[in-house]
Amino acid sequence: MRDxxxxxxxxxxxxxxxxxxxxxxxxxxxMSEAPLAFLxxxxxxxxxxxxxxxxxxxxxxGLGREGILILEHTIAHIRQVAPGVPVILDGKFGDIGKTNDxxxxxxxxxxxxxxxxxxYVGPEGLDPFLRQKSLGCFVLCRTSNxxxxxxxxxxxxxGNCVYEQVAYDVMTGWNANGNCGLVVGATxxxxxxKVRHIVGDMPILMPGIGTQGAEIEPxxxxxxxxxxxxxxxxxxSSISYASKEADYPxxxxxxxxxxxxxxxxxxxxx
Amino acid sequence: MRDxxxxxxxxxxxxxxxxxxxxxxxxxxxMSEAPLAFLxxxxxxxxxxxxxxxxxxxxxxGLGREGILILEHTIAHIRQVAPGVPVILDGKFGDIGKTNDxxxxxxxxxxxxxxxxxxYVGPEGLDPFLRQKSLGCFVLCRTSNxxxxxxxxxxxxxGNCVYEQVAYDVMTGWNANGNCGLVVGATxxxxxxKVRHIVGDMPILMPGIGTQGAEIEPxxxxxxxxxxxxxxxxxxSSISYASKEADYPxxxxxxxxxxxxxxxxxxxxx
Numbered sequence: 001m002r003d004x005x006x007x008x009x010x011x012x013x014x015x016x017x018x019x020x021x022x023x024x025x026x027x028x029x030x031m032s033e034a035p036l037a038f039l040x041x042x043x044x045x046x047x048x049x050x051x052x053x054x055x056x057x058x059x060x061x062g063l064g065r066e067g068i069l070i071l072e073h074t075i076a077h078i079r080q081v082a083p084g085v086p087v088i089l090d091g092k093f094g095d096i097g098k099t100n101d102x103x104x105x106x107x108x109x110x111x112x113x114x115x116x117x118x119x120y121v122g123p124e125g126l127d128p129f130l131r132q133k134s135l136g137c138f139v140l141c142r143t144s145n146x147x148x149x150x151x152x153x154x155x156x157x158x159g160n161c162v163y164e165q166v167a168y169d170v171m172t173g174w175n176a177n178g179n180c181g182l183v184v185g186a187t188x189x190x191x192x193x194k195v196r197h198i199v200g201d202m203p204i205l206m207p208g209i210g211t212q213g214a215e216i217e218p219x220x221x222x223x224x225x226x227x228x229x230x231x232x233x234x235x236x237s238s239i240s241y242a243s244k245e246a247d248y249p250x251x252x253x254x255x256x257x258x259x260x261x262x263x264x265x266x267x268x269x270x
Numbered sequence: 271m272r273d274x275x276x277x278x279x280x281x282x283x284x285x286x287x288x289x290x291x292x293x294x295x296x297x298x299x300x301m302s303e304a305p306l307a308f309l310x311x312x313x314x315x316x317x318x319x320x321x322x323x324x325x326x327x328x329x330x331x332g333l334g335r336e337g338i339l340i341l342e343h344t345i346a347h348i349r350q351v352a353p354g355v356p357v358i359l360d361g362k363f364g365d366i367g368k369t370n371d372x373x374x375x376x377x378x379x380x381x382x383x384x385x386x387x388x389x390y391v392g393p394e395g396l397d398p399f400l401r402q403k404s405l406g407c408f409v410l411c412r413t414s415n416x417x418x419x420x421x422x423x424x425x426x427x428x429g430n431c432v433y434e435q436v437a438y439d440v441m442t443g444w445n446a447n448g449n450c451g452l453v454v455g456a457t458x459x460x461x462x463x464k465v466r467h468i469v470g471d472m473p474i475l476m477p478g479i480g481t482q483g484a485e486i487e488p489x490x491x492x493x494x495x496x497x498x499x500x501x502x503x504x505x506x507s508s509i510s511y512a513s514k515e516a517d518y519p520x521x522x523x524x525x526x527x528x529x530x531x532x533x534x535x536x537x538x539x540x
Contacts, residue, residue, distance in 0.1 A: 056369060056372075058370070058373045059369065061338065061372065061376045062371075062374075062376060064375075064379065065338050065342065067338060072335065092364050092365050092388075093328075094388045094390075094410075095328055095362050096415035096418075099326060099328045101332075102295065102326075102331065102332030103331060105331075106331045106332060118364045118388050119420075119421055120410060120413070121415055121421075122415070122420030122422070123420060124416060125413065125418065140390060140391075143366060143391045143395065144366065145367060145391055145392070146394060148391055148392055150393060150439070151389055152390070155426065155427045156425065156427065162432070165424065166421075169420070
């Protein structure tokens with residue numbers, strides 16, 4: 001298994017910070033194309049600017065019995081047309097030890113480079129992921145949904161909010177193998193800036209661009225590290241469903257390029 | 271879709287409190303049987319004492335491309351041999367709104383009665399589950415793993431630990447449709463008693479019996495409500511893998527009966 005952090009760093013060296021999220025919803029796929037054909041075209045159309053691809057496991061499960069097969073074939077297609085672009089399996093995995101060993105079978109068979117993890121069970125429960133030095137582990141810190149305050153902004157006796165404590169502890173404890181990142185919604189730029197301050201140059205996956213309403217300029221301003229890096233800025237629906245017509249691969253490619261160029265324009269000079 | 275809470279209550283009326291967890295691990299299946307045949311035999315052997323069956327989604331994903339198909343067939347088998355026994359899909363789902371709509375397709379197509387949810391994204395993100403009145407929603411509160419203190423026992427400024435706050439808020443807010451329960455590990459009987467005190471007669475799913483080390487007596491003492499009900503006591507591996515030989519269905523049935531009788535013996539007189 002190749003090292004995720006090295007692969008990501010090489011993408012950053014090439015100035016790529018856009019993550020293309022793959023959230024297939026049968027009813028939204030243009031021209032009623034088969035999901036795999038649709039996903040393959042989106043991948044091909046965006047591969048030249050994508051820093052990562054992020055298939056969301058739940059959307060593939062929503063495709064039915066063939067979902068896992070479609071996921072595997074989609075990843076195989078990514079390997080073929082974009083061998084240097086790592087794959088983040090967005091499963092928000094949050095079960096405990098032995099159960100996570102089962103999930104690791106999916107991760108290994110899919111040749112996935114990184115996963116997303118839910119921190120609620122703690123690092124001991126998530127150890128089957130964290131101990132894989134080459135596997136990127138993006139831990140949910142501040143999710144992009146509008147109701148994410150409920151637990152994430154609970155105030156602790158030490159003065160931190162829960163999401164800040166997650167950032168501190170992942171930074172100082174969970175990241176012993178240097179394979180951790182965080183997930184912080186681009187929908188909360190002020191809190192994104194706080195987390196960036198806490199974690200230095202750790203990678204932050206930032207969902208929420210496009211359909212969820214976040215803009216590129218505040219996201220890059222708040223999310224980049226001192227060297228204008230550290231960002232994995234995700235857009236899903238706004239790329240995949242940019243057009244409902246037969247020209248959708250072209251439209252997806254154009255939207256990805258537009259986002260990529262916006263990101264580039266707001267980055268600090270290296 | 272039938273109402274989960276009504277179905278569960280009818281199981282309790284019949285004195286059934288044991289939940290049979292289905293965690294298929296290919297390497298552990300006796301006699302190298304096919305996973306579906308193995309699961310069907312475990313279900314048939316335990317159906318006469320099971321209050322619920324709880325397939326854990328991650329273990330099915332670990333079976334490979336056929337995992338979702340095997341899950342669907344297993345649920346179909348449960349419907350056939352034990353139509354009154356509800357199915358809890360243990361997915362620890364914890365994504366946000368639109369993504370959960372995709373998961374609901376799996377839930378509906380599988381004719382699942384209840385799910386487990388991770389609370390980190392908050393009730394707004396989980397609304398696609400919570401708003402389904404007939405769907406049971408078991409929210410992770412205190413997980414059974416030994417490192418679950420990390421977030422769950424963080425101390426809040428109001429004096430509660432995070433897991434206590436989850437119990438309070440699910441009880442007073444999330445449960446507007448009367449379809450919520452909590453997950454509290456049997457491995458922590460003192461905290462199970464605290465949660466029971468907070469939530470009254472709300473159903474509590476209690477994993478951790480058997481392989482994880484929890485015992486029935488303290489679990490029932492701490493976990494039952496005032497009427498000796500409210501319990502969904504889960505055992506998985508200790509039932510499914512009770513024998514490595516051809517007699518494994520008989521051994522599984524015997525272990526389920528043993529646990530059922532132990533639970534019965536420690537319950538308060540109704």
